[in-house]
Amino acid sequence: MLHHLRPLSLLCCMVLLLGAWLGHAEAASSTTADRIMRYVNNDVITQGDVWDEMRRRYVALRHRGGVLPEGREDIERFQQEALEELTETILLEQEAERLGIQLDEIAIRRQVREWIRDNNLPPSLDHQSQEQQRRLQEAYVHTVLRHYQTRWPNITPAQIRSEYERNQDRFRQQPRVHTARILLRRSSPDDQRRLLRTMMEVLQQVQVDRHAEVVATADDETLSRIVRSDEDERPALIAQVLEQARNAMPDDPPRASAQLVERIDQVLNQWRNLQGGDAAEEQLQTIRKTLMAMDSLEERRNAFHEQAQQLSQGPRARDGGDMGWFERGTEDSELENIAFHIDVGSISEPFTSGAFIGILMVLDREDRTVRDLRQVAPEIRSQLESERLQNIRRTLVEQLRKRGVVRDVEQASTLPEEWFSDGDRIFSE
Structure with a gap:
C-alpha cells in the first residue's frame, strides 16, 4: 500500500514526478489515478493509498453508527484526516526500522490465513496481502509506542485517585434492579385451530393402537361427547383422553406405541402452554397468590425459579427466568415502572409484554x-x-515530523466531483 523510493532509480523518480504533474488534468475523471499526494522522507503516499484509507475509515464509521461525511467540506476534511493518519503510520514505521525492530512476519501471515478461514472469506491473494500489510503496520506502530512508553512515568495510585475524585458523576451508578420473570405466550385463534387439528390426528392414532387398554380410552361414547362439544371445550376433552391413553400404555411399549407416547407428550405440552389471554392471566395470578403466601423470601425465590423452569415460554426459562440486572432507561418503560415500584421479594400483578403475559419478581x-x-x-x-x-x-510524531521531510504535492489533492454527491455508494464500492 505504501511505496518505498529507496530502491528506485533516478529515472523512476522522474516518472513519478511527471505522473504527479499530469495528475491534475485527470482529476475530473470518474476513476482515481494513483498519483503522489505527499512525500514522507523517502516514502510516498499516493492518492490510491488515501482512497483506500478513506474507504476503510468510512466503513468502520458506518459499522459503529458514527456520523458519516456528507458534502464537499466534510469529504475534503475526511480526506485530510486519512492523509494525516497514513503520514503518522509511515513515520512510525520508519522509526521502527531505525530502531531495528523485527516482527515475526511468518506468524502474522499465519494469523491472516486463519482469520480468512474463520470468517469464511474467499482466499484471495490480494485480500490476504492487504490484511497482512495492515496488521504489519499496526504491529510496527504498537511496538514503537511500547518502546517509548518505558521512558514515560508510570500511572501512579495518586493519579488514579485524583481521576476518581474529579469524575464522581462518571462513576455514579444508576438505580438498578435484579428481576426474574415468568412469561406465557398468548395464543391466537389460528394457533388454537392448528393445535386442535394436531390433537385430532393424535386421537386417531390412539384409536388404532395395538393395545386394547389404550384404544378403550377413546370409545364411542367419549368420541361422541367430543364431537358434540363446543369448539372452546373440545381441546380440553381431547387432552383428557390423550392423558388417559398415555397412562394406559405399558411401561415398555413397542416402537410404534413409544412414538405415540412421545407424540402425546408433545401435544399435551403444547396444549398446556398454548392458551388464551384470560386463561394465561388466571394461571399467573394463581401462581402469584401461592408464592406471595410464603413467609420465607428464600423459599419464595426458589419456588418462583421452579415455576419459571416448568412453565415460562420467555427467555432464560432454563435459568428460572432470571433476567439479571437492568438500569433505568434500558428496558420497556412499562416494565421499568413495575420493577422499580414493588419491593424486593414481591411479585407483580400479571402484565402484558408483546405477545406474552407475565409476572415479575424483584430479587x-x-x-x-x-x-x-x-x-x-x-x-x-x-x-x-x-x-x-x-x-x-x-x-513522537511531532518530533519525527521536525526531524524529517514531509512535503505535499498540491496538484494531486483534487477529488472527482462524484465523490461529493453520493459518498455512501462511492465508499462502499
Missing part, C-alpha cells in the same frame, strides 16, 4: 450510588494508559 435492588474506588480502579487505569499512549504517539 434485589440497588439505589443510585457512586461505585467504590476499588471497583473502578482497573477502568481508570486502562483509560489513563490509553491517554498516555495517545500522548506518546502525538509527541
